[in-house]
Amino acid sequence: MSREMTKDHDYRTTHALAIETSAALGGVCLGVGGVVIATRTFSGPRRHATELVPKIHDLCATHGVAPGDIQEVYVSAGPGSFTGLRIGISVARMIALVNGARLVAIPTLEVIAQNALDDRTAGADAASGSQRPPSEDPDATGKATKEPTQPTADASPSAAVAPSPPNALPDPATPPPRVVVILDAKRSNVYAGVFELADRSSWLAGRYQPITAPAEIAPARLFASVQRPCAVLGEGIRQHMTAVNQSELDILPYSTFAPRAETVFRLGFEKARRGEFTPARDLVPHYIRLPEAEEKWNQKSPAGG
Amino acid sequence: MTTILGIETSCDETAAAVVIDGTDVRSNVIASQVELHSKYGGVVPEIASRAHIERLDAVIEEAMAKAGIGLGDVEAIAVTNRPGLAGALLIGVTAAKTLSWVLGKPLIAVDHIHAHAHSPAIGLDAPPWPAIALIVSGGHTSLYRVDAPHAIERIGSTLDDAAGEAFDKVATILNLPYPGGPQIERIAKRGDPSAIGFPRTMLGRDSLDFSFSGIKTAVMYHVHGQGKTEGGLEKLTSADVADVAAGFQAAVIDVLVRKTLRAVGRTGLCTVVLGGGVAANMTLRKALEDACTHRHLTFHAAETAYCTDNAAMIAALAYHQLARGETAGLDLDAYASSGKAARGTTRG
Numbered sequence: 078m079s080r081e082m083t084k085d086h087d088y089r090t091t092h093a094l095a096i097e098t099s100a101a102l103g104g105v106c107l108g109v110g111g112v113v114i115a116t117r118t119f120s121g122p123r124r125h126a127t128e129l130v131p132k133i134h135d136l137c138a139t140h141g142v143a144p145g146d147i148q149e150v151y152v153s154a155g156p157g158s159f160t161g162l163r164i165g166i167s168v169a170r171m172i173a174l175v176n177g178a179r180l181v182a183i184p185t186l187e188v189i190a191q192n193a194l195d196d197r198t199a200g201a202d203a204a205s206g207s208q209r210p211p212s213e214d215p216d217a218t219g220k221a222t223k224e225p226t227q228p229t230a231d232a233s234p235s236a237a238v239a240p241s242p243p244n245a246l247p248d249p250a251t252p253p254p255r256v257v258v259i260l261d262a263k264r265s266n267v268y269a270g271v272f273e274l275a276d277r278s279s280w281l282a283g284r285y286q287p288i289t290a291p292a293e294i295a296p297a298r299l300f301a302s303v304q305r306p307c308a309v310l311g312e313g314i315r316q317h318m319t320a321v322n323q324s325e326l327d328i329l330p331y332s333t334f335a336p337r338a339e340t341v342f343r344l345g346f347e348k349a350r351r352g353e354f355t356p357a358r359d360l361v362p363h364y365i366r367l368p369e370a371e372e373k374w375n376q377k378s379p380a381g382g
Numbered sequence: 383m384t385t386i387l388g389i390e391t392s393c394d395e396t397a398a399a400v401v402i403d404g405t406d407v408r409s410n411v412i413a414s415q416v417e418l419h420s421k422y423g424g425v426v427p428e429i430a431s432r433a434h435i436e437r438l439d440a441v442i443e444e445a446m447a448k449a450g451i452g453l454g455d456v457e458a459i460a461v462t463n464r465p466g467l468a469g470a471l472l473i474g475v476t477a478a479k480t481l482s483w484v485l486g487k488p489l490i491a492v493d494h495i496h497a498h499a500h501s502p503a504i505g506l507d508a509p510p511w512p513a514i515a516l517i518v519s520g521g522h523t524s525l526y527r528v529d530a531p532h533a534i535e536r537i538g539s540t541l542d543d544a545a546g547e548a549f550d551k552v553a554t555i556l557n558l559p560y561p562g563g564p565q566i567e568r569i570a571k572r573g574d575p576s577a578i579g580f581p582r583t584m585l586g587r588d589s590l591d592f593s594f595s596g597i598k599t600a601v602m603y604h605v606h607g608q609g610k611t612e613g614g615l616e617k618l619t620s621a622d623v624a625d626v627a628a629g630f631q632a633a634v635i636d637v638l639v640r641k642t643l644r645a646v647g648r649t650g651l652c653t654v655v656l657g658g659g660v661a662a663n664m665t666l667r668k669a670l671e672d673a674c675t676h677r678h679l680t681f682h683a684a685e686t687a688y689c690t691d692n693a694a695m696i697a698a699l700a701y702h703q704l705a706r707g708e709t710a711g712l713d714l715d716a717y718a719s720s721g722k723a724a725r726g727t728t729r730g
Contacts, residue, residue: 126472130479130712144484159428160469163435164476171480174439175453361436368428374421 095342099157151345259313300324388697391474392466404701409448460700471716520546531702538590573628
């Protein structure tokens with residue numbers, strides 16, 4: 078464990094901010110030495126532009142922390158709302174510019190994945206179908222209207238590894254060993270990441286660790302490739318209910334879908350102690366996708382024009 | 383002595399500047415994104431926002447270095463918060479709010495167009511007000527009555543295309559590279575401005591508003607053929623193309639000059655100032671100057687460095703706002719348009 082730690086003798090007094098502005102409802106968290114002091118959640122959805130800096134000011138003023146004391150900033154870097162991500166990252170980069178604060182970019186899907194730990198009993202309820210999120214998927218009716226595009230067992234290499242359902246979790250109180258986090262990427266796709274609960278022997282025990290890089294993918298293809306047992310969470314479930322239902326994965330409750338600033342703080346502090354800082358100039362949102370105009374341009378002139 | 387850091391990210395220029403007491407420009411750094419947008423023939427908002435977030439801190443650092451001061455020496459932070467591309471504005475606004483909080487210095491929210499209207503005053507020994515200000519750019523074509531830096535009233539504006547937009551569209555018709563304004567001006571030098579009589583849209587006798595869509599359509603039909611939207615360019619010689627560019631430019635400038643003089647006649651003011659990106663067009667500058675001289679009016683054009691979007695004009699106007707105690711809170715938002723009804727135009 079100590080081998081992986083950076084030589085950082087005064088981290089116990091390090092003041093840090095964690096910023097979460099990737100999703101509709103944002104928040105910010107202040108802590109010292111890896112311990113959360115307080116968190117502020119914005120008053121409503123899409124308030125990042127007007128509320129982020131005032132909440133940071135309020136948090137620091139309330140707890141007697143001067144802006145100059147902020148030595149580290151952990152920021153949820155996407156995928157998510159492009160504008161929201163840029164607001165959070167703009168704040169982080171400016172604090173770095175003035176204070177020389179060190180920045181840590183936290184993958185947003187990894188932040189959401191950790192929610193599977195906090196709500197595992199609720200998750201068991203959801204798995205039984207008692208707590209389905211509101212669906213925005215027009216095809217998400219009880220009976221499928223057309224033949225699903227899900228690949229057959231023969232076509233999916235992972236299907237051979239994982240026996241076909243049941244996808245039953247061993248114990249409702251036990252967190253799922255594997256989760257897939259999805260966000261809607263439009264055009265019938267999702268942004269997705271697959272995570273595994275770290276083994277008890279690992280110093281990362283109690284953390285969901287990524288086993289795939291965040292990517293844009295068709296949900297049916299994604300679900301066919303993940304090893305069971307596995308649970309699914311994230312805002313994308315609402316837009317892709319048909320594919321989610323067909324996957325027969327356990328759905329974690331709606332309350333686990335949103336990324337939380339405290340989790341950004343926890344993950345950020347851990348990554349900071351492992352020395353996983355991002356130079357301010359290199360910290361940009363993890364967009365995954367090119368701007369639409371650029372995609373269209375590339376399609377017109379594949380040589381790169 | 384008040385040192386203000388200005389920040390501007392309303393469209394496709396990432397800019398920062400240090401200005402002392404509203405007139406002494408110590409640095410004026412602009413990172414242009416023209417090369418990122420040129421292949422699309424216009425500004426792509428998402429590409430602009432991505433470039434702003436990548437470049438803004440380096441641009442601010444360069445502005446501080448060129449001014450020879452540190453962020454700790456800055457006494458206020460000024461930022462464009464309207465009008466412009468909402469997503470692009472938010473990057474500058476968020477950065478400025480953060481700097482204001484960390485440095486403990488006041489924040490000043492500046493209207494981009496008001497800053498353009500004020501820009502001809504930068505570097506003058508005495509303020510030119512009261513004056514009629516003609517602001518011409520890719521996004522705006524407006525006439526203002528400026529009685530003081532805090533008293534800027536719009537008295538006319540375009541009903542459709544901005545003049546700079548018409549230049550860009552005509553450049554596209556003539557298959558000239560983006561941005562079209564400088565290309566039209568370059569080619570027009572070889573052409574005869576009176577060879578083709580493109581229409582001058584003056585609207586009503588008393589109107590101070592502009593309309594450039596008619597001129598643009600006239601050019602389109604002249605090149606492509608009546609009622610057509612493509613083809614025909616291959617039939618024109620390079621001399622023909624030069625005549626089209628010269629005739630179009632002359633028609634636009636004619637309207638701009640006549641409307642400005644109409645505003646002078648209406649208000650009885652004796653000074654005319656010119657600003658905005660299209661004010662870098664030397665033919666326009668000269669035409670308006672000649673018209674003013676002929677009528678014994680005082681004329682000031684913004685220095686070319688302050689014509690395109692820049693942060694020096696933001697910091698310059700902010701000095702006067704600060705003097706009047708017009709500071710903004712950390713909840714400052716960005717607005718796509720200048721009007722008070724603009725609330726809710728941003729997202730994030």
